[in-house]
Amino acid sequence: MRFAHFLLALAVALPASAAQRETRIPDASLKVADTLRQRALADDTAWKLVESLTTEVGPRPAGSAADARAVKWAQAKFKQLGYDVVRLEPVKIKRWVRRSERGEVLGAHAQPLTLTALGGSPGGTVEGDVVRFADFASLEKAAEGSLTGKIAFVDYRMQRARDGSDYRNGSQIRGRGPSAAIRKGAIGFLMRSAGTDHTRRSPHTGATRFADGLTPVPSAALANPDADQLARLVALGATRVRIALNTAWEGEATSCNVIGEIRGRSKPDEVVLIGGHLDSWDLGTGAIDDGAGIGITMAAGHLIGQLKKHPARTIRVVAFANEEHGLDGGRTYAETQANNIVKHQLMSESDFGAGRVYAFNTSAPEHANAAEQQIADALKPLGIELTDKGGPGPDLGPIAGRGAAWASLLQDGTDYFDYHHTPDDTLDKIDPQSLAQNVAAYAVFAYLAADAEGDFGSAPKAVTPPRE
Amino acid sequence: MRFAHFLLALAVALPASAAQRETRIPDASLKVADTLRQRALADDTAWKLVESLTTEVGPRPAGSAADARAVKWAQAKFKQLGYDVVRLEPVKIKRWVRRSERGEVLGAHAQPLTLTALGGSPGGTVEGDVVRFADFASLEKAAEGSLTGKIAFVDYRMQRARDGSDYRNGSQIRGRGPSAAIRKGAIGFLMRSAGTDHTRRSPHTGATRFADGLTPVPSAALANPDADQLARLVALGATRVRIALNTAWEGEATSCNVIGEIRGRSKPDEVVLIGGHLDSWDLGTGAIDDGAGIGITMAAGHLIGQLKKHPARTIRVVAFANEEHGLDGGRTYAETQANNIVKHQLMSESDFGAGRVYAFNTSAPEHANAAEQQIADALKPLGIELTDKGGPGPDLGPIAGRGAAWASLLQDGTDYFDYHHTPDDTLDKIDPQSLAQNVAAYAVFAYLAADAEGDFGSAPKAVTPPRE
Numbered sequence: 001m002r003f004a005h006f007l008l009a010l011a012v013a014l015p016a017s018a019a020q021r022e023t024r025i026p027d028a029s030l031k032v033a034d035t036l037r038q039r040a041l042a043d044d045t046a047w048k049l050v051e052s053l054t055t056e057v058g059p060r061p062a063g064s065a066a067d068a069r070a071v072k073w074a075q076a077k078f079k080q081l082g083y084d085v086v087r088l089e090p091v092k093i094k095r096w097v098r099r100s101e102r103g104e105v106l107g108a109h110a111q112p113l114t115l116t117a118l119g120g121s122p123g124g125t126v127e128g129d130v131v132r133f134a135d136f137a138s139l140e141k142a143a144e145g146s147l148t149g150k151i152a153f154v155d156y157r158m159q160r161a162r163d164g165s166d167y168r169n170g171s172q173i174r175g176r177g178p179s180a181a182i183r184k185g186a187i188g189f190l191m192r193s194a195g196t197d198h199t200r201r202s203p204h205t206g207a208t209r210f211a212d213g214l215t216p217v218p219s220a221a222l223a224n225p226d227a228d229q230l231a232r233l234v235a236l237g238a239t240r241v242r243i244a245l246n247t248a249w250e251g252e253a254t255s256c257n258v259i260g261e262i263r264g265r266s267k268p269d270e271v272v273l274i275g276g277h278l279d280s281w282d283l284g285t286g287a288i289d290d291g292a293g294i295g296i297t298m299a300a301g302h303l304i305g306q307l308k309k310h311p312a313r314t315i316r317v318v319a320f321a322n323e324e325h326g327l328d329g330g331r332t333y334a335e336t337q338a339n340n341i342v343k344h345q346l347m348s349e350s351d352f353g354a355g356r357v358y359a360f361n362t363s364a365p366e367h368a369n370a371a372e373q374q375i376a377d378a379l380k381p382l383g384i385e386l387t388d389k390g391g392p393g394p395d396l397g398p399i400a401g402r403g404a405a406w407a408s409l410l411q412d413g414t415d416y417f418d419y420h421h422t423p424d425d426t427l428d429k430i431d432p433q434s435l436a437q438n439v440a441a442y443a444v445f446a447y448l449a450a451d452a453e454g455d456f457g458s459a460p461k462a463v464t465p466p467r468e
Numbered sequence: 469m470r471f472a473h474f475l476l477a478l479a480v481a482l483p484a485s486a487a488q489r490e491t492r493i494p495d496a497s498l499k500v501a502d503t504l505r506q507r508a509l510a511d512d513t514a515w516k517l518v519e520s521l522t523t524e525v526g527p528r529p530a531g532s533a534a535d536a537r538a539v540k541w542a543q544a545k546f547k548q549l550g551y552d553v554v555r556l557e558p559v560k561i562k563r564w565v566r567r568s569e570r571g572e573v574l575g576a577h578a579q580p581l582t583l584t585a586l587g588g589s590p591g592g593t594v595e596g597d598v599v600r601f602a603d604f605a606s607l608e609k610a611a612e613g614s615l616t617g618k619i620a621f622v623d624y625r626m627q628r629a630r631d632g633s634d635y636r637n638g639s640q641i642r643g644r645g646p647s648a649a650i651r652k653g654a655i656g657f658l659m660r661s662a663g664t665d666h667t668r669r670s671p672h673t674g675a676t677r678f679a680d681g682l683t684p685v686p687s688a689a690l691a692n693p694d695a696d697q698l699a700r701l702v703a704l705g706a707t708r709v710r711i712a713l714n715t716a717w718e719g720e721a722t723s724c725n726v727i728g729e730i731r732g733r734s735k736p737d738e739v740v741l742i743g744g745h746l747d748s749w750d751l752g753t754g755a756i757d758d759g760a761g762i763g764i765t766m767a768a769g770h771l772i773g774q775l776k777k778h779p780a781r782t783i784r785v786v787a788f789a790n791e792e793h794g795l796d797g798g799r800t801y802a803e804t805q806a807n808n809i810v811k812h813q814l815m816s817e818s819d820f821g822a823g824r825v826y827a828f829n830t831s832a833p834e835h836a837n838a839a840e841q842q843i844a845d846a847l848k849p850l851g852i853e854l855t856d857k858g859g860p861g862p863d864l865g866p867i868a869g870r871g872a873a874w875a876s877l878l879q880d881g882t883d884y885f886d887y888h889h890t891p892d893d894t895l896d897k898i899d900p901q902s903l904a905q906n907v908a909a910y911a912v913f914a915y916l917a918a919d920a921e922g923d924f925g926s927a928p929k930a931v932t933p934p935r936e
Contacts, residue, residue, distance in 0.1 A: 055700045058579030066579065111526030111534065111753070114891060201670060201752075201891040225894040229753070232523045284669075285579070285697070423582060423669040426693040 023368040023454030025375070032307065032451075033378045033444045039303055040440035046299035047432045049077060050292055050354075054285040054427045061282040062322035063095035063253035070278050071256045074294070074319045078260030081302040083317070085261035091321040091332045095253045096120055098205075098282055099246040103190075103220065106240040109233055115190065115220040116203040116283065117245045118174060119325050122216045125244040126151065126188040132234045136173045139180050148185035151241055152177070155231050157224075160196040163389070164352065164413040170194025171206070178219040179211040188243045189219035192227035197418035201225050204421045205281050207325050218245045255279070255321035257329045260298065262305040264313040264450060271316040272450040273347035273404075274300060274442055277323035277395055284425030288416065292430060292438070293350035294319050300442035304450075311450035313345050320395040323351070330395030334402055341460040344404040346449040349393025350438065353420075354430040355412035357441040359387035362407040363400070365457040372456075375407075375448045382441055384409070403461035407449065409441050491836040491922030493843070500775065500919075501846045501912045507771055508908035514767035515900045517545060518760055518822075522753040522895045529750040530790035531563030531721035538746050539724045542762070542787045546728030549770040551785070553729040559789040559800045563721045564588055566673075566750055567714040571658075571688065574708045577701055583658065583688040584671035584751065585713045586642060587793050590684045593712040594619065594656040600702045604641045607648050616653030619709055620645070623699050625692075628664040631857070632820070632881040638662025639674070646687040647679040656711045657687035660695035665886035669693050672889045673749050675793050686713045723747070723789035725797045728766070730773040732781040732918060739784040740918040741815035741872075742768060742910055745791030745863055752893030756884065760898060760906070761818035762787050768910035772918075779918035781813050788863040791819070798863030802870055809928040812872035814917040817861025818910065821888075822898040823880035825909040827855035830875040831868070833925040840924075843875075843916045850909055852877070871929035875917065877909050 057073055060066040071088065078086040096119055103113035106127065128151040133139040135156045142152075154173050159166040171194060178189040193204035203223040210216040220243055222230060233239045258278060264270065276293020280286020301317040304310070320329030337344070346362060360379050362372050376386040390408025392400040400406045412434075419425045449456065525541050528534040539556065546554040564587055571581035574595065596619040601607040603624045610620075622641050627634040639662060646657040661672035671691040678684040688711055690698060701707045726746060732738065744761020748754020769785040772778070788797030805812070814830065828847050830840050844854040858876025860868040868874045887893045917924065 051700070055697060056577050056704070058573075058577065058697075069576075105526075108537075109524050109526065199892070199894075199896045200668065201894065202668075225892070225896050228896060229523060229526075229894070232519070236524070424667070424693070426667075426669065426697070428667045428693050428696060 020367040021454055023371040023452050023456065025371050025448050025452045029448055029451040030374065030378055033448050036303060036443045036447055037381065037440045040443045041436050043299065043303060043436060043439065044432065045302055046295035046435050046439045049295035049298055050287060050430060051427060053291045053294060054287045058285045059282045060278070060280050060286060062093045062255055062279040062325055067255055067279055071258055074258035074278055077298060078258065081298060082305050083260035083301065084263040087259050089257040089259060089332060089336060091255050091257055091328045093253055093255050093322045093326055093328045095250040096325060097248055097250050101220065101246065102244045104242050105233060106242055113226045113230065114201050114203055114223040115226065116205045117247045118178065118208040118219045118221060119205055120208050121219040121245055121247055123245045123247045124218050125242065126218050127240060127242045128187050130230065130234055130239045130241050132231060136169065136177060139177060142184045145185050147181060150186055151188040151190060151243065152181035152186040153190040153230060155192050155227055157192060158194055158196050158417060160414060162412055162414050163410065164416055167194065167417060174206050174208055174221065178208050178217065179214055182214045182217055186217060188217050191221050193221040193224055195224060195417050195420065195422065198224045200418070200424060202422035202424045205283055206421045218243045220245065257321050257333055258319040260301060260317045262301050262310060262315040265310045266312045268314050270313040270343050270345050272313055272345050272446045273316045273318060274446050275318035275320060275395065276350045277329065278319040279322050279324055281324055281421050283421065283423045285427065286425060287427045288353035288425050288429050289420055290351045292354035292435060296350045296435065296438045296442055299439045300446055303443045304447050311447050313450040315446050315450055323395050327394060330398050334398035337399060338402060341403045342458050344399065344458045346405050346407050346456045347392060347396050348407040348409055348445065349396045350409070350442065351393050352411045352413050353416040354435045354438065355414065355416065356434045356437050357382065357384050357409045357411050359389065359410040360384050360408065361387045361390040362456060363405050368454065368456045371452050371454065375445055378444050378448060379441055382437055384441060402463055403459050405456040405458040407445060409445060411438070488835040489922055491839040491920050491924065493839050493916050493920045497916055497919040498842065498846060501916050504771060504911045504915055505849065505908045508911045509904050511767065511771060511904060511907065512900065513770055514763035514903050514907045517763035517766055518755060518898060519895060521759045521762060522755045526753045527750045528746070528748050528754060530561045530723055530747040530793055535723055535747055539726055542726035542746055545766060546726065549766060550773050551728035551769065552731040555727050557725040557727060557800060557804060559723050559725055559796045561721055561723050561790045561794055561796045563718040564793060565716055565718050569688065569714065570712045572710050573701060574710055581694045581698065582669050582671055582691040583694065584673045585715045586646065586676040586687045586689060587673055588676050589687040589713055589715055591713045591715045592686050593710065594686050595708060595710045596655050598698065598702055598707045598709050600699060604637065604645060607645060610652045613653050615649060618654055619656040619658060619711065620649035620654040621658040621698060623660050623695055625660060626662055626664050626885060628882060630880055630882050631878065632884055635662065635885060642674050642676055642689065646676050646685065647682055650682045650685055654685060656685050659689050661689040661692055663692060663885050663888065663890065666692045668886070668892060670890040670892045673751055674889045686711045688713065725789050725801055726787040728769060728785045730769050730778060730783040733778040734780045736782050738781040738811050738813050740781055740813050740914045741784045741786060742914050743786035743788060743863065744818045745797065746787040747790050747792055749792055749889050751889065751891040753895065754893060755895045756821035756893050756897050757888055758791070758819045760822035760903060764818045764903065764906045764910055767907045768914055771911045772915050779915050781918040783914050783918055791863050795862060798866050802866035805867060806870060809871045810926050812867065812926045814873050814875050814924045815860060815864050816875040816877055816913065817864045818877070818906065819861050820879045820881050821884040822903045822906065823882065823884065824902045824905050825850065825852050825877045825879050827857065827878040828852050828876065829855045829858040830924060831873050836922065836924045839920050839922065843913055846912050846916060847909055850905055852909060870931055871927050873924040873926040875913060877913060
């Protein structure tokens with residue numbers, strides 16, 4: 001998942017009209033959901049999908065040849081899985097490529113440093129003395145011009161948490177650190193990787209963004225052990241470092257949101273949307289980010305499609321394009337659906353790995369609280385509790401901002417940031433049982449929302465630009 | 469440590485002459501050892517040494533500029549630590565360098581593979597279909613010519629063990645696999661890394677050796693997740709891979725064994741030798757292999773040197789040159805000391821990481837069994853038991869082959885092969901408490917052996933060439 005939309009905790013508590021009919025889920029639907037849950041727990045469709053995507057396609061950064069292969073893969077899989085409608089929505093993206101990267105300490109303690117360019121970093125080679133900062137606030141406090149000719153190094157160590165909450169700090173440094181350093185005169189930017197794997201020599205990439213009017217400088221993340229090393233060297237005395245990145249923006253390309261639908265039996269133009277993102281960073285094979293989300297939601301839709309009787313509304317599964325480096329798929333979808341907000345019954349994206357779901361929430365207003373509780377009750381056998389946390393997920397941020405109601409299935413992300421955006425994001429990090437529990441949660445939630453009598457509060461509203 | 473000498477279990481049970489005086493350790497010495505043990509457990513000299521070596525020198529492959537810096541580092545540290553004698557023993561080595569390396573799957577599933585060249589591999593680029601073998605025996609059974617134009621892939625998954633015993637298989641594949649593949653016609657060789665870290669994208673390097681008369685081919689180890697990936701791809705159908713290595717032998721260079729001595733008070737020309745190796749592979753910073761051994765033994769000697777009364781014999785600490793890629797330091801030492809075998813009271817090398825010592829053994833003949841038991845008793849408070857396993861350690865293999873008596877302090881290597889020869893061999897893998905326990909074990913053992921009345925059986929014998 002991407003940095004900005006991670007903890008988009010929108011408490012969209014719309015005032016309920018007193019006259020509004022209460023949303024309820026029929027008992028018969030709850031019985032079907034029970035069967036669905038049990039089937040999902042015993043089903044390995046999601047595992048096979050993630051295995052296939054990560055093995056046969058592998059890394060698939062947006063705009064690459066592999067990204068195009070991933071689009072074809074998703075299209076073919078939707079068809080194989082019996083989806084009623086499979087379609088592509090073109091998405092314009094800007095391609096950024098990493099060709100090579102190298103870091104090294106110069107001088108008396110000469111040695112290589114393991115680093116990776118931040119997404120969007122310009123290429124180039126810079127050499128300079130390193131100035132270390134404990135965190136983003138310290139960098140911001142540095143005097144004007146104090147980094148002239150220097151390389152800034154923000155040495156913040158991300159803390160582990162089930163909800164991944166310290167990614168707030170990690171992603172802030174990655175997103176805004178380079179610009180802050182440039183403003184003080186820095187010629188290069190280094191950060192300790194935004195990750196909780198303190199012993200892996202796998203640096204964490206991810207998008208950065210240079211503020212308008214600044215000249216971008218080479219910007220990279222050090223693997224955690226290399227950040228330890230650089231901190232020790234800086235403590236010993238002046239430390240000169242060379243950063244050599246061969247990266248570039250390579251113009252525009254077209255990717256696609258790949259959309260599969262299980263048509264609703266009675267209100268087919270209303271949709272429950274679930275999905276993940278199809279693109280990945282280039283370093284790993286995108287298993288937890290976000291092969292898992294693709295596998296979970298495609299499998300959940302498939303299992304619903306296998307039911308004798310489809311739910312009232314359509315289940316729409318979207319494999320979004322270029323979440324990682326532009327959120328282009330989510331933005332495009334929100335634009336094309338701008339006039340269909342009210343047709344979006346409820347939406348949820350899976351983009352936080354493959355850890356077990358432990359909590360559920362929706363943005364639903366008061367008139368849908370009972371239905372929300374009914375879904376929560378149906379999820380309880382999976383170890384899932386109702387919560388007031390969560391958000392729509394990154395790709396659904398734009399359309400949620402236009403008023404579409406969202407649901408959140410919160411996953412245990414205790415180890416998510418050990419692997420996120422690193423070479424280590426590979427299939428072996430996924431536990432098949434946890435993955436199946438996610439499928440069960442998505443299938444149950446989506447089915448019940450699609451069969452509910454009444455809505456979850458989607459209503460067009462003035463566009464709030466997504467946080468960035 | 470290097471592959472060949474790992475489990476050199478020499479049961480050198482020389483027949484004791486009935487007339488031979490029994491070796492005993494005086495009670496007063498045992499009391500001193502008790503103090504020494506307690507001091508060592510509270511001492512952080514070893515930690516500081518490993519921190520300094522891995523940080524200030526970093527990776528130090530034999531013959532590199534960093535290797536030369538490591539020699540200076542060791543010389544300076546011996547002096548700072550108050551060693552009575554510090555000297556260099558020149559060691560001729562052959563330099564092999566890794567400049568770059570890349571692996572990739574070609575065709576419909578095109579994607580990069582994380583690999584590292586085996587030490588000694590020639591450079592070059594080869595492309596070919598992959599033929600997978602479950603283990604070394606299967607490769608050896610392949611029909612003559614069956615690999616013509618192909619790349620052999622030995623997919624053996626090393627098993628975890630406290631004593632690292634499955635390295636036997638891993639190192640066999642690394643050492644002999646390439647030659648076996650070439651004999652069947654292969655143009656390239658790949659192996660699953662000889663490591664127990666099944667989820668780290670850190671490939672394990674290490675020396676290979678091409679049999680005489682064969683034309684070497686590019687040979688590399690895949691990180692474990694990449695071996696998983698390649699195995700899945702091969703199961704799907706014909707899989708073509710490109711291996712591009714830029715590596716080379718770069719002629720001869722001179723490195724040094726660095727030797728520090730705490731002079732014995734009454735028999736200074738007799739020595740108890742302890743040590744580790746100063747060189748490391750280039751990928752990591754050589755913390756567990758073998759910064760730990762250097763730190764442990766230098767610190768142990770230092771603590772003995774701080775005693776008011778030195779032991780009867782000299783404590784000689786040797787930081788061996790180029791263990792990893794030729795065992796040149798150990799061979800050179802054995803040659804220069806060929807006429808001093810009997811002067812070597814007892815010897816032990818620390819080269820298995822920084823895990824706690826759990827067992828002790830010596831090659832001593834019957835007349836020294838009581839003394840061996842006395843040392844074992846002195847080690848017992850550290851959780852160490854007498855065993856019949858072990859060997860002298862790689863660098864002491866050559867001189868042990870000439871008849872010098874050895875002791876073995878067996879370390880818990882449960883996680884040693886997670887990091888061994890990988891980029892992940894960094895300081896953070898060492899637990900300071902375990903390191904101090906090692907120092908205590910070495911200090912106690914070396915002191916008692918040096919103060920024993922009588923010997924441990926060193927006697928010149930016809931040279932047995934070390935296994936390779």
